[in-house]
Amino acid sequence: MGVIARYREHLPVGPATPEIDLQEGSTPLVPSRNIGKALGLKNLYFKYEGLNPTGSFKDRGMVVAVAKALEAGSRVLMCASTGNTSASMAAYAARAGVRAIVVVPSGEIAMNKLSQALMYGAKVIALKGNFDTALETVRDLTSRYNVALMNSVNPNRLEGQKTAAFEIVDVLGDAPDYLILPVGNAGNITAYWKGFREYHAAGRSTRLPRMVGAQAEGAAPIVSGHPVAHPKTVASAIRIGNPASWEGATSARDESGGMIAAVTDTEILQAQVQLASSEGLFAEPASAAPLALLFRLVREGKIAKDAITVVVLTGSGLKDPDAALKNVEPPIELDGDARTLAKVLKL
Numbered sequence: 308m309g310v311i312a313r314y315r316e317h318l319p320v321g322p323a324t325p326e327i328d329l330q331e332g333s334t335p336l337v338p339s340r341n342i343g344k345a346l347g348l349k350n351l352y353f354k355y356e357g358l359n360p361t362g363s364f365k366d367r368g369m370v371v372a373v374a375k376a377l378e379a380g381s382r383v384l385m386c387a388s389t390g391n392t393s394a395s396m397a398a399y400a401a402r403a404g405v406r407a408i409v410v411v412p413s414g415e416i417a418m419n420k421l422s423q424a425l426m427y428g429a430k431v432i433a434l435k436g437n438f439d440t441a442l443e444t445v446r447d448l449t450s451r452y453n454v455a456l457m458n459s460v461n462p463n464r465l466e467g468q469k470t471a472a473f474e475i476v477d478v479l480g481d482a483p484d485y486l487i488l489p490v491g492n493a494g495n496i497t498a499y500w501k502g503f504r505e506y507h508a509a510g511r512s513t514r515l516p517r518m519v520g521a522q523a524e525g526a527a528p529i530v531s532g533h534p535v536a537h538p539k540t541v542a543s544a545i546r547i548g549n550p551a552s553w554e555g556a557t558s559a560r561d562e563s564g565g566m567i568a569a570v571t572d573t574e575i576l577q578a579q580v581q582l583a584s585s586e587g588l589f590a591e592p593a594s595a596a597p598l599a600l601l602f603r604l605v606r607e608g609k610i611a612k613d614a615i616t617v618v619v620l621t622g623s624g625l626k627d628p629d630a631a632l633k634n635v636e637p638p639i640e641l642d643g644d645a646r647t648l649a650k651v652l653k654l
């Protein structure tokens with residue numbers, strides 16, 4: 308079952324909305340076995356969104372946005388994206404049998420990131436200019452032609468993404484004390500907060516979590532309070548200088564009594580390795596930012612030991628293995644028999 312079927316009564320869908328899915332959502336809420344113990348936290352969980360069909364939480368929102376576009380009669384979907392949004396859009400377009408067009412800035416075309424979109428059959432256009440130019444052109448075109456705009460300014464994306472908050476409450480029986488997640492364009496923190504509030508209003512939970520957002524130090528507009536002209540970080544999914552849902556993020560932070568803070572790339576990559584090697588969970592760098600922030604908050608004594616804390620692992624580590632591999636030992640080259648091998652391994 309996908310998120311539309313599972314949470315239909317909480318979503319802007321009706322009898323005329325086609326029910327498409329790739330069985331997205333229903334991702335595991337994995338209890339920590341080792342990191343929680345090391346930090347002295349009794350109730351630490353990871354919401355493992357990398358297990359969505361295209362490897363990130365983007366699928367939750369995309370399935371709703373594509374269904375609504377189909378309902379409105381669109382046969383062509385378009386977005387400006389080099390990453391997880393394009394992968395997700397292309398997959399659901401393939402599923403629904405409609406055209407997908409991805410526009411990327413020509414100088415910044417990274418084939419490994421576009422490999423999913425290309426495999427799913429999207430047409431990829433490398434447009435001269437930077438990302439802002441690409442997005443502006445896509446917005447202009449979609450306002451003139453019957454082509455659906457699938458970037459996160461499409462409100463149906465956030466509607467679908469809020470289902471992750473529902474799932475957490477459904478599993479825990481109530482909202483957690485802390486929800487910690489990465490913040491890029493800030494759509495996801497906005498969507499989670501909406502989801503928690505709606506479930507609370509519907510009597511499905513007795514409380515609301517504190518919303519804690521992690522940005523990367525080189526791309527931390529919300530933390531610094533002004534847009535960043537040239538955002539820089541290893542965590543490409545949160546390399547955003549002027550978030551589309553800026554106000555949604557600050558509302559979530561302020562209404563929930565939470566915070567948004569920045570972590571360094573070094574902290575991010577260390578947290579990523581620690582997560583993989585001590586929990587068996589491989590997440591992309593952006594997903595490790597909230598864990599890096601949690602480490603710091605625990606060090607500073609800001610999280611109670613018995614607090615129920617959920618860290619959202621937004622995307623799969625397989626999305627960007629190059630970034631991760633800089634921090635692990637390379638394979639050992641060896642020419643020898645079992646005895647030599649045993650010696651090298653100190654068995």
Ligand SMILES: *Cc1c(COP(=O)(O)O)cnc(C)c1O
Nearest residue numbers: 391491492493494495544621622
């Ligand atoms: C899109 C994305 C983010 C950032 O989410 P926003 O809604 O832009 O704040 C973080 N991690 C991953 C893996 C993503 O794909």
